[in-house]
Amino acid sequence: MSFASGRHFLQIPGPTNVPDQVLRAMSAPTIDHRGPQFAAMVPPLLEALKPVFGTTGDVVLYPSSGTGAWEAALVNTLSPGDRVLCFETGHFATLWQAMARDLGLEVDFVPGDWRHPVDPAEVSARLTPETKAVLVVHNETSTGVTSDIAAVRRAMGDHPALLMVDTVSSLGSIDYRHDEWGVDVTVSCSQKGLMLPPGLGLTAVSAKALAASGGSRRSYWAWQPIIEANKRGAFPYTPPTNLLYGLREALHMLHSEGLPEVYARHARHAAATRAAVQGWGLELLCLDPSAYSNTLTAILVPGADHVREVILDRFDMSLGAGLGKVAGEVFRIGHLGHFNDLSLAGTLSGVQMGLQIAGVPVKDGVSAALSLLAEA
Template sequence: MAKMIKKNYLLAPGPTPVPVDVLLEGAKDTIHHRTPQFKKIFEDAVNGTKEVFRTRNDLFILASSGTGAMEMAVANIVNPGEKLIVCSVGKFGERWVELAKTFGAEIVLVERDYGDFYTPEMVERALDENPDAVAVLTTLSETSTGTVMDIEGISKVVKKAGKLIAVDGISGLVAERLLTDDWGLDIVVSGSQKGFMLPPGLAFISFSKEAIEKSKNVSSTSFYFNLKKYLKDPIPWTPAVNLIYQQSLAVKMLLEEGMENVWARHELMGKATREAIKAMGLELFSKRPGNVLTSVKVPEGVDGGKIVSIMRDEYGVTIAGGQGSMKGNIFRIAHLGYMSDYDVIIALTSLEKVLRRLGFKVEYGTGARVAMEIFEKEGA
């Protein structure tokens, strides 16, 4: 039997694939970060990222993972003992909870099960019952389940109550429509290794004037993530110089494609994946699935861990398993960032091969056919 070579395909919700041109940009000579030359590159990266965020607010680039930006958000808007409304439907909503606890906030939890979602009405009820809350912490796309929230609707009720709203857009930004200024979002955070098509290592955070004003009355216990330092100097510490080169190019590529087109591309890949999964006789896990990834229930009698490990280790196709209480119960196929219709087809055909091997009956080409028909109909 002929032995096939194994190519690697990355369809995890972070890190995601990086275009070759962006990778090569990072191989350029490292220059000093206090030179006029680097200042120009840095400003281009910031201004381009603002356009992706759809904001004119102050925006900072951090040498950290996205969690660093989440920490910066909490550290600068809440004093110990002040109240935060924290919305959680998965692992990363739980991260907001952990951060709120770390900085001594009193927490009011708006919580639903993994795979479920919270609504503007739920948040409005929490605000009515807690008029002394200073802010609401939310998530655009819950990466652990692939569930997207109605951030525009939630922001309306938060702004009506006169409170701040912070949004974890680490996986959701770029793949999902998000209009920071038009929706009145006070803080938005994201990370480089998702829709921005970059290696891990950068985080991004924007602050509205209202959030900055609140920060002036917060005794932040964070040194590295103290907003007051960034307002004095947007590069208070040594930045990730070569990653900034890459950021500048990546946002240029996104803006040349056009954010409306970027959103539409992700929407189409998400739709094709979901419909293909259903055609294969599998069940979607999320009750409000988005365009970052598709979470799928592991069929009865199949080892969920083996689906992920065989696809990755033997066929070179990396998807993600479940997190937290969902480990072994779901798997997640990302369609995020530098991906196209053929990435989706590769994931689906590999999945069919593994499922057949593990005893689940599915005819070869079932999912791929449905996905290709959708792509063809949409002109992809």
């Protein structure tokens, strides 16, 4: 597409469409991170962030991608040689356990078909006395499958292993309860439900995780100095000031809408998307209806990459590709973040037209989605 009129539809499952007001907030001048204005900004910002994690404990921010926050989770709590239990729910679960190996951990990687959530029964079955941590992806960005974290935690019983959860594509979009569910480390990033550009890694840390203090070498990722500095509104390194401006605005937006309303909105949009998929007569990657993701939908279709190219070229919409072992077999629709009914209607319309143009014989699915949206 040589020139595209109108606004691009960024319907990958992140980065999501950054709200104008967040971009404007981020374009304020950078200030002295050691001055009083900055120091006054930090504590309320962290307080506003905690309810999104469902915690009253510590949250830690880094200038990093989400993968940086993954690394932080591991090197702050574990020692090389420690065993961790991981579940192959999809591409990102696979990458996280590969990182764990790179960092010297021993990984028990429970195989999976990328179409089901973590099975709590498997969790109890696979735990060993040597297991130091269980790593679970809450919402698999590559598959659109959401695992039940509370059930995973229950399945761990009173095993002393830490529970670490990746909420990269769920935080701020799907109800999440770090404290209530007994999670030790929750990892996330800025560019999905938090509606920011990429560049910020976020972590909620339980007291137990903080006390674990594994033997891995660490400096940049060390939680303790950050938590200490944050108490006086500072950071042990130069913080990403303009992203923090954006975070402040994004949190203000989430709290203005109301977190329950935000979660309900995502649930409604996901249901409408699935109604469209059903109308099209296509198959969801996720095989477990109780695990359908509220933030993205992965759809099996032959020639999925061609469909995406047609849609990008004809309708200026970006969709997510199949990743890893489902590459070329699925495409993914992101319906999270700063989003509304009419943008979803435009998104689904574009997918439907693109499928038809690409020669996939689909019937009307948009009408079903609209019916559902109109009812709500």
